[in-house]
Structure formats: structure tokens, C-alpha cells
Amino acid sequence: MTNAPLPPVDAAELTARLIRCPSVTPDEGGALVLLQDLLESAGFDCTRVDRGEVSNLFARWGAKGAAKTFGFNGHTDVVPVGDAAAWTVDPFGAEVKDGMMWGRGATDMKSGVAAFVAAAVDLVTQTPPDGAVIITITGDEEGDAVDGTVALLDWMDRAQEKMSVCLVGEPTCPNEMGEMMKIGRRGSMTAFFTVTGVQGHSAYPHRAKNPVPALARLVDRLASHELDQGTDHFDASTLAVVTFDTGNPATNVIPAQCKATANIRFNDAHSSASLTEWLQAEADRVAAEYDVRVEMKVKVSGESFVTPPGPLSQMVSAAVQAETGVEPVLSTSGGTSDARFVQHHCPVVEFGLVGKTMHQVDERVDVAQIHQLKAIYGRILRDYFA
Structure with missing residues (x-):
């Protein structure tokens, strides 16, 4: 598959565009439309997998059934802003000040989605791999999660689409970029x-x-x-x-x-x-x-699950350490995530940004860390297909 050359995707700018989409669960808010347009321009085959009131997006670059298929999973839905008067910025304005980007979903997890989409688009348009890249994005992670990633996986099963491994881009680091990845959940x-x-x-x-x-x-x-x-x-x-x-x-x-x-x-x-x-x-x-x-x-x-330490976690850990200088702890702490559904499909781990402000008033993300996260995901993709 060949694609017209595209300039590198600015993950921070894409994050800002996603924040400006008011995608409070279960409203799509324009976020998936934005991503579908970008992915299709890079040669991804995209399918909207909507179920109930929930909007979901499946995107694949490369041949269906490829021997090596790397998957990403994430969500563009966000929790409500709460008391809008308590915010010091427009919750959907994506304002940048003091090196931070502010807005609902800045941390959880529009920055993570932007980073892996940007890394994937750069890979397939600049150094097309021998294999396939699959991206699954839901609008129902913050809600009941009945018609989100579950619907995507149900559709993939019927369509005989398969990820060999998957990385969920949820925030995983408590305080410092790179300090923790998840290999399971309670x-x-x-x-x-x-x-x-x-x-x-x-x-x-x-x-x-x-x-x-x-x-x-x-x-x-x-x-x-x-x-x-x-x-x-x-x-x-x-x-x-x-x-x-x-x-x-x-x-x-x-x-x-x-x-x-x-x-x-x-x-x-x-x-x-x-x-x-x-x-x-x-x-x-x-x-x-x-x-x-x-x-x-x-x-x-x-249910609880764990992906035992092995090639996938080692590859992710090595990429994180190479880009941050920090060796991540392999953890199963925290709440639930959509990895609990993906683990029935393929081996899955999670790695993402520092999550200290997620769901809070004045949620924000360090802009430099968005670029760092894209670099980590890009390295993981290159190492996987090497």
C-alpha cells in the first residue's frame, strides 16, 4: 500500500482539535469524524461501528489478516465538566499557558489518542511497515462501556479482523512521565x-x-x-x-x-x-x-487479568526508557479500563501520560509530554515491525 507523503502530524495540535470537540459521553462531538478524516487521508480503511447511542471507529492500515498487526485502543469521550464556573478556562477551549494545555479530556485521554494516531500516521506514510496497524477508538469508555470497545471487538470478530497485540493509551503514570505501565487490572x-x-x-x-x-x-x-x-x-x-x-x-x-x-x-x-x-x-x-x-x-x-511480563511489556518498557530515561514499573493498580475487554482478544498492555488532573476541574496536560508520548509510541511501532 502506498500513500501520498504527508507532513508529520503535530500530536499537540491534534490534541487541541480533539479537546474542542465536546464529546461528553455518549456524544460523539465531532471527535471521531476528525480522526476518520485524518486516518483516511493516510490510507487507513475506516469503519464506523456505532451501536446503541455510542459512536466507535475502527481503522486499519495494511492487509487484513497480516501476520503482524499492532493495535491501539483509546477513547474520545470525556466526563462532564461539572461546575463550569469553577474552571479558570473554557473546558473545551484547549487553551495553552505555562506550557500546559487545558481542557476536558486533555489528560484522559484525547492526548493519548492524538499521540498514537500521530505516531501511526507518520509510520505508515513515511516508513510503511511489513504488516498492519489497527486503531480502535470508542465513545463509551467513561459511560457504561457496553456499546464501546465491546462493540468494536464484537464487530472485529464478525469481520475477522485481528490484532496480534494491543496498547491502550490510558494515562498510567502517577507523577512522572514514564514511571509506570499497566500489565493488568484488578x-x-x-x-x-x-x-x-x-x-x-x-x-x-x-x-x-x-x-x-x-x-x-x-x-x-x-x-x-x-x-x-x-x-x-x-x-x-x-x-x-x-x-x-x-x-x-x-x-x-x-x-x-x-x-x-x-x-x-x-x-x-x-x-x-x-x-x-x-x-x-x-x-x-x-x-x-x-x-x-x-x-x-x-x-x-x-474480572481481574494480567498479561504476564514478556516480549510485549519488554518492548514497551524499552521504548519508554529510551525516550524518557525512566524504567517503568509494571503495575496492575488503579481502576478499570477497556483493556479488560481487549485482553480476551490479544495480549494487551497500557501506557500513557501522567494522570494527576484527569476528571478534575481545570484538567490539563504538559504539552511537551504529548510530543514525548508520540515519540514513545513511534519507537514502539518501529521496534515491533523491525
């Missing part, structure tokens, strides 16, 4: 408990069945239980009780019902099924002890 699940007793007068508690102490006992047992002490690639699993509600404004009434919610971030010592079984056993135990009804619903956001 699983995440949320349990919703509803305890129902019998309402009554607080002066006559023997005539009621108070759900409050029952639920208090349940959440105490859950929160004080040590799930594990960590595994080879993961820190210890955690459980956090995040709500406890009765909705009862009266001081002389024992409520009939109260609710609590707990979120678990778990490592590869567990599965959502094994944890659900444990949670249910504890709920049943409290129900029997207090003679109340305990109902539980569970939502699983993702």
Missing part, C-alpha cells in the same frame, strides 16, 4: 444490599424487626474481612462500603428497610463468582441471625 464488582425487617415504634423495639443493626453487622463483617494478602502481580484485594442508607427522617420510628453498597477491587486470587458466593453466604448468615430478609444484587464491571 477486577471490579459492586454489591447492593437491601435488608427488610418490620417497621415499629422506637420505644417498643420488641414489636419491630430492626434492619439497621442487621445491616451494620453485615457491612462490618465484610469491611473487616481480609480478602487476601496480594498475589505475584497484584496488591491485596480491597472492599469499601460506599453507602449506608435508611431514608428515615424520624427519630421515633424503626424503619422497615435500609440499604448499603460495597465495591470490591479484586486480584487474580478471586473471581466475581467466588466473591459473589462469599457475599451471599454472609448475607444469609445475617438474615438468619436477625430474622430479617436480606436481598443482594451484584454488578460486575470486569
Whole structure:
């Protein structure tokens, strides 16, 4: 495949153009249209894979089914700006001052998308590789993530499109550029408990069945239980009780019902099924002890996974060290990402910018680091196809 020569893509300028697209989940905001135009001009075959209210983009340069196919994954949707009056800049203005570019999505993760798109376009137009490059970009990472990367992977399966390996460009560095990459993620699940007793007068508690102490006992047992002490690639699993509600404004009434919610971030010592079984056993135990009804619903956001250290992580680590002078720690910390879906398709790792201001008011990114990230991605691509 041959393409007309294109000048190198300025990743910072592309980031600014993407920030100016108000792509708050699930609105596309023009971001994918912008990227599709650029990628098609570089010879990528692009397909919009929209599902539900979500817009997604698949782009491939090179032959379908190539023996070596490097993939990138990212998202252009952003969280809401919150209180717009609290911002010192236009949240969608991409203003640059003091070497920083400001705006919603500057860090999470329009800069990452711009960097890998710029690196990929430069590669295929200047030194076309023997293989293929695939780019998958969703507009549903910050939302329910049901019709985003999952929809892209479903479509790829039907279309027999395949990535050999994939890099997700999420922010991965806590404080310093290059200090951390992700080789896996903890699983995440949320349990919703509803305890129902019998309402009554607080002066006559023997005539009621108070759900409050029952639920208090349940959440105490859950929160004080040590799930594990960590595994080879993961820190210890955690459980956090995040709500406890009765909705009862009266001081002389024992409520009939109260609710609590707990979120678990778990490592590869567990599965959502094994944890659900444990949670249910504890709920049943409290129900029997207090003679109340305990109902539980569970939502699983993702299972834990790890891509064991090997050629892919070594290649990414070497490129990061060459461009930054910093050897990244191989980590599985943090929340969930779309890598949890990609890991079913091919080996996947994550590397991106410093994420300190993501989702905050006055989100911003160091412009120099955008160029540095493009250089890292470009080196990874050259090394992969060498």
C-alpha cells in the first residue's frame, strides 16, 4: 500500500482539535469524524461501528489478516465538566499557558489518542511497515462501556479482523512521565444490599424487626474481612462500603428497610463468582441471625487479568526508557479500563501520560509530554515491525 507523503502530524495540535470537540459521553462531538478524516487521508480503511447511542471507529492500515498487526485502543469521550464556573478556562477551549494545555479530556485521554494516531500516521506514510496497524477508538469508555470497545471487538470478530497485540493509551503514570505501565487490572464488582425487617415504634423495639443493626453487622463483617494478602502481580484485594442508607427522617420510628453498597477491587486470587458466593453466604448468615430478609444484587464491571511480563511489556518498557530515561514499573493498580475487554482478544498492555488532573476541574496536560508520548509510541511501532 502506498500513500501520498504527508507532513508529520503535530500530536499537540491534534490534541487541541480533539479537546474542542465536546464529546461528553455518549456524544460523539465531532471527535471521531476528525480522526476518520485524518486516518483516511493516510490510507487507513475506516469503519464506523456505532451501536446503541455510542459512536466507535475502527481503522486499519495494511492487509487484513497480516501476520503482524499492532493495535491501539483509546477513547474520545470525556466526563462532564461539572461546575463550569469553577474552571479558570473554557473546558473545551484547549487553551495553552505555562506550557500546559487545558481542557476536558486533555489528560484522559484525547492526548493519548492524538499521540498514537500521530505516531501511526507518520509510520505508515513515511516508513510503511511489513504488516498492519489497527486503531480502535470508542465513545463509551467513561459511560457504561457496553456499546464501546465491546462493540468494536464484537464487530472485529464478525469481520475477522485481528490484532496480534494491543496498547491502550490510558494515562498510567502517577507523577512522572514514564514511571509506570499497566500489565493488568484488578477486577471490579459492586454489591447492593437491601435488608427488610418490620417497621415499629422506637420505644417498643420488641414489636419491630430492626434492619439497621442487621445491616451494620453485615457491612462490618465484610469491611473487616481480609480478602487476601496480594498475589505475584497484584496488591491485596480491597472492599469499601460506599453507602449506608435508611431514608428515615424520624427519630421515633424503626424503619422497615435500609440499604448499603460495597465495591470490591479484586486480584487474580478471586473471581466475581467466588466473591459473589462469599457475599451471599454472609448475607444469609445475617438474615438468619436477625430474622430479617436480606436481598443482594451484584454488578460486575470486569474480572481481574494480567498479561504476564514478556516480549510485549519488554518492548514497551524499552521504548519508554529510551525516550524518557525512566524504567517503568509494571503495575496492575488503579481502576478499570477497556483493556479488560481487549485482553480476551490479544495480549494487551497500557501506557500513557501522567494522570494527576484527569476528571478534575481545570484538567490539563504538559504539552511537551504529548510530543514525548508520540515519540514513545513511534519507537514502539518501529521496534515491533523491525
